[in-house]
Amino acid sequence: MMPSVLSVHDMSITIGSKEILHDINFSVGPGEFVGIIGSNGVGKSSLLRCLRGFLSPTGGHVEIFGERIATMKDKTLACKVAYMQQEVNVTFGFTGLEVVLAGRYPYLKWWQNERQEDQKIARHYMQFTGVEHLAHTPVNCMSGGERQRVLLAKVLAQETPLIFLDEPTASLDLVYQEEIFRYCQLMCQQGKTVLIVAHDLKLAAKFCSRLILLADEGVIADGPPENVITEENLQAAYGLHAAVFMNMVTGNLDIHTYAGATQSSEQQKGTVHIIGGGGAGGSIMRLLYENGYRLTIGVLQPSDTDAHIAEAFGISCILSQPFCGMDASAVQENRTQVIKADWVVLANLCYGKQNIDNLQVAFEAKRLIVIEETTIEERDYSGGQATELYKELCTRSNVEVMTYAQFVQRIEKSCCCI
């Protein structure tokens, strides 16, 4: 086992008369980049303050490099841990360099002034966070991003093996948020250990090597981001309906959240099969999923965007082999689902030789809604065969034709059966 830099033993925190965290235990090894996440007011910042000794725990204790922090001297502790708070109000126009130099405080005797060496260290870290040119600019004249980077340089100038950051990106633009996380990742690669309280799950999942999810007075998940950011955990911690998936564009974990339908209405809602493909089924899937319908979709090719979306929402999806006609078993399964479903939605598909079966199978539906955004002639690449079938389909009594906008209205108005 790795030697632990920080370890927390049975720690409880009470604020006012309310115990916000109960019997917390974890330890952090060197080089880890730990994100502390959880909903507002769950005690993330209090936990961090407690770890730094700003707040005394009502139970248990914290050890840093095997030494209890309660017994450590202020300056000794400050040489081990640096702490950056959410917002610092720098009054009186202190300049960037002066603020960064404050990070050298624990290394100076009380009568000493900053030495040449301290100046060099301060400049070095200002260069690292890209604020060297702001050395003589008053901090209260800086933008939010510049200020946070100056404060980060100050924290670094403290040259501690352990760094705590309490929502350092709270008021920053997206670019700066990422930047701060990237600096932290870089620092961890250089052997430092960073604990960050983060409210942006995506960023935390992208950069942190480990996440600790707080909820219900304790740690409900602890581990690598992909194990912590799961639908069940997010539901438990945030009361959030979310779909967690791998974003194909960024290659990172992504989260789609929505106002979830309540459990009871979900049960009343029926099963819907979507005939989609080529990206035409994506928005229909999302709409119905968020409204609590049980969904199936088919037949799709594995590389289809509809297939990725179905995977993200955990919708069962009938796939066929790529670049050839649909195989018989897929078509058969599709037919079964169409028959089983309470109703079927036919998306605004383009038809070619490959997927003409998708149109044929629609005839088996109990009730069918056809989404028509563009005329069938424009979408027919099968040489007229699809147009013929489609027109025939639309004349049937159990078929309704509407645009997607009408469909949205319909779903949102009449929560249940169409």
Added chain:
Amino acid sequence: MNKGRPNHSGVLFVIMSILLLIIILFSISWGQISVPWCDVVSIIGYNLHIPGYEELNLSPEQQAVIWHIRLPRVLVGVLVGAALGVSGAVLQGIFGNSLADPGIIGVSSGATLGAVICIALGLSTTSLFIMPIFALVGSLVAVLLTAFLSMDKGKISVMVLLLSGVAVSMLMGALTSGILTMMNENRLREFLFWMVGGLDYRRWEHVYLAVGPILIGIILLCLLARHLNVLVLGDQEAKSVGASVATLRLLLLLITTITTATAVCVSGTIGFVGLIVPHIMRLMVGPDHRLLLPASALAGGLFLVTCDTLGRMMMPPMEIRVGIMTALVGAPYFLYLLHKVQKAGGRV
């Protein structure tokens, strides 16, 4: 964007020192009995037994006025001004607010109560040192009370502190008034004189009394200036770099209180010096207290002696007391400051 700090603080210190010297000499030479500058220097040289100044061809009257009346007065002025300037700068730093001054946290009202108790008990005439001690104790009690009232879990919020300061000052004022109503005419007059801060009738004893605590206080505060810099960044920031916030803050408050109280007890209450001087100096040398504190000391002395001299010159032979002069200059500046804050829609 880059408003690089004016890098001429050295020059500023030299200019202020020269100005201070000039105003001291001017203040000493000007008056009902006028003495030329060079004679002022020779009188001082003669009394200090500096070689080269063995002979004096001035009347004993002139000598006495210079040596026993004007010189101690100016010296007390410099000391008091310096003490108030530095204390103001430190307090503004501690509370991170450039509207704080020694009066606001109750130092002056506490000292006044101490003084009035001393006068009421008839002890003020027994020794020159009794009243300052009473004033000192009074201001310490007032400041500690203010600090205690606004302390919440080792933290002091600026707003609460200002309000507690107001409350404590009012309480002290009420007690002072209560005692005053029971005092006889003579003592009342003595108090009134003390109350409106002034530098007249200051003797060498006052200088001896004030020089120790004030100089030591200023030196200690200047030595702690770097710690004050860290403290200004806020509680949490200071703690996270390992500063013992509570101890430092109390230490600074204590030294400031003693320094201010010493000033108050030799000159009475003089307002606005501790408010304006640090503010102007901050604009000139920047917020680093290692420069700001010495600069405020120098400028405080300069400001007070200038005000005193002006007060003497305005309508001779009458004198306008220096406490009135500083308020006359200070109040408009204070209002201007408030106006600026309002216009900026934020902090000073």
